[in-house]
Amino acid sequence: MTVPTLFEDHRFIVVNKPAGLLSIPGRVSPNPVSRAGGSSGPVSSGLLTDSEPSLLEVLQARTPEAKVFVVHRIDRETSGVILFAKNEESHRLASGWFQSHAVKKEYLTLASGAPRLPAIRVNRPIEGKPSLSQVQVLEKFRGAFLARVRIATGRRHQIRIHLSEEGFPILGDPRYGGAKEFSGLVFNRVALHAEKLVLPADGKLSSLEILAPMAPDMESWVSSLRALASGGSSDAR
Secondary structure, X not given: OOOOEEEEOOOEEEXXXXXXXXXXXXXXOOOOOOOOOOOOOOOOOOOOOOOOOXXXXXXXXXXXXXXXXXXXXOOOOOEEEEEEEOOHHHHHHHHHHHHOOOOEEEEEEEEEOOOOOOEEEXXXXXXXXXXXXXXXXXEEOOOEEEEEEEEOOOOOOHHHHHHHHOOOOEOOOHHHOOOOEEOOEEOOOOOEEEEEEEEOOOOOOOOEEEEOOOOHHHHHHXXXXXXXXXXXXXXXX
């Protein structure tokens, strides 16, 4: 499986995760990997794996002599940038960044609806925890739009929940009201891509911005929606 590396040094490895790949092994895994904290046994995400290895297992197989540490996760159906640590010290450092919301995170998404405003600020708790999403409309289509979403927090399914609650469910996300088919297009996964991570300066390095190019399926959907909006047709399915 090809997993492009976006950045790597002696502390971290940042990759562009393909959609459909679990970030870490599920509850049952054919190739258990130790937890980042050092205890044995498979890391649990609450999901059952299939025969596909998780992203953590793919990266661990590249460097069997050194342990790879989980810092954060993105959903299985989400593509894009994700950070892992290469040693315990770096794992503690990066985990602290995420816990203190020092890491800036931006996503691209395709959602249904027609927002009246070019920007939407959603500050609504999820499971009782403060959750903030800032949505910037980049392009409008016929009944749908492309948006960039900046999240200050990282609750599970945060963007999917917030957009759905605003009346703009993400395409390909039936769990939160998103259509699997739209204007003749088939969305076989949640149309969500983790585009950017910005790591803070830490005394050793200045802040670092890492970008993940939009996934090919997302690019195809955008092109098709653009063509439909201009009166053309699309054969993307």
